[in-house]
Amino acid sequence: MSTSANTAQSLAQTSKDQIPTTSVEAAVLASSTATPSTNSNDASRGQPPAAAAGASELASTKITLLGALKRFPDFPIPGIQFIDILPLFQDPAIHTALLRALELQVLEFAEHSKPDVVVGLDARGFLFGPSLALRLNASFVPVRKQGKMPGPCVTAAYEKEYGTDFFQMQEGAVKPGQKVLVVDDIIATGGSAAAAGSLVKQLGGDLIGYLFILEIPFLNGRSKLDGVQTVTLLETDE
Numbered sequence: 204m205s206t207s208a209n210t211a212q213s214l215a216q217t218s219k220d221q222i223p224t225t226s227v228e229a230a231v232l233a234s235s236t237a238t239p240s241t242n243s244n245d246a247s248r249g250q251p252p253a254a255a256a257g258a259s260e261l262a263s264t265k266i267t268l269l270g271a272l273k274r275f276p277d278f279p280i281p282g283i284q285f286i287d288i289l290p291l292f293q294d295p296a297i298h299t300a301l302l303r304a305l306e307l308q309v310l311e312f313a314e315h316s317k318p319d320v321v322v323g324l325d326a327r328g329f330l331f332g333p334s335l336a337l338r339l340n341a342s343f344v345p346v347r348k349q350g351k352m353p354g355p356c357v358t359a360a361y362e363k364e365y366g367t368d369f370f371q372m373q374e375g376a377v378k379p380g381q382k383v384l385v386v387d388d389i390i391a392t393g394g395s396a397a398a399a400g401s402l403v404k405q406l407g408g409d410l411i412g413y414l415f416i417l418e419i420p421f422l423n424g425r426s427k428l429d430g431v432q433t434v435t436l437l438e439t440d441e
């Protein structure tokens with residue numbers, strides 16, 4: 204079995220309960236963010252030996268995930284280094300490891316406040332948002348680019364790394380007071396995520412956090428998220 208398959212299997216075999224049952228699960232839980240501005244890359248610090256061993260396994264999972272990403276210079280416009288997350292979904296072992304790691308990040312940071320709704324952003328937030336929502340026994344609700352959904356919608360404009368756009372959510376898709384987690388593949392400038400957060404609030408939702416697979420820290424996207432708890436699995440400064 205390949206390294207990625209081993210990693211995926213050990214992550215996939217962990218309990219569906221919120222209580223960690225393996226060193227990997229304990230380590231993933233231990234590695235999650237405790238504050239809005241910290242990421243999860245220093246997993247082994249201060250952990251007991253079993254958790255530290257698991258943290259090392261998590262670290263190798265992250266290396267596997269990072270290694271699967273592809274870079275495309277000057278896409279979609281000159282000067283942008285495009286980071287393609289689609290390869291994460293081509294290998295079932297990596298896909299499994301990704302989903303389990305994301306689930307555990309949520310269970311840790313939302314320990315006392317599990318989301319009622321996972322909101323995924325058009326289009327790459329749709330690749331894992333519904334699967335994650337099922338694992339969390341939560342609803343899935345999309346944020347879509349303007350003009351794609353029927354019925355009354357709320358709308359927010361936003362700037363991103365390579366242009367301006369408009370996002371929408373259907374009225375009633377989130378009920379007032381529901382706890383909402385916004386998920387997307389990448390946080391770059393943070394414009395997309397901030398617009399999604401504003402739509403959730405327009406619908407009366409309680410925005411409890413943001414979750415991303417990858418952060419590009421030099422673009423400082425977190426600064427647009429009003430201090431709302433933000434968790435990223437991976438980061439790359441390029």
Ligand SMILES: O=P(O)(O)OC[C@H]1O[C@H](OP(=O)(O)OP(=O)(O)O)[C@H](O)[C@@H]1O
Nearest residue numbers: 325326327363364390391392393394395
């Ligand atoms: O933090 P930001 O600067 O807002 O950038 C991040 C957003 O950009 C990408 O989506 P894109 O708008 O390219 O749409 P797509 O998912 O439909 O390709 C990405 O999937 C995020 O949604």
Ligand SMILES: Nc1ncnc2[nH]cnc12
Nearest residue numbers: 284285286287364389391
């Ligand atoms: N550099 C980038 N690569 C991939 N998706 C992005 N979305 C915004 N910036 C991006």
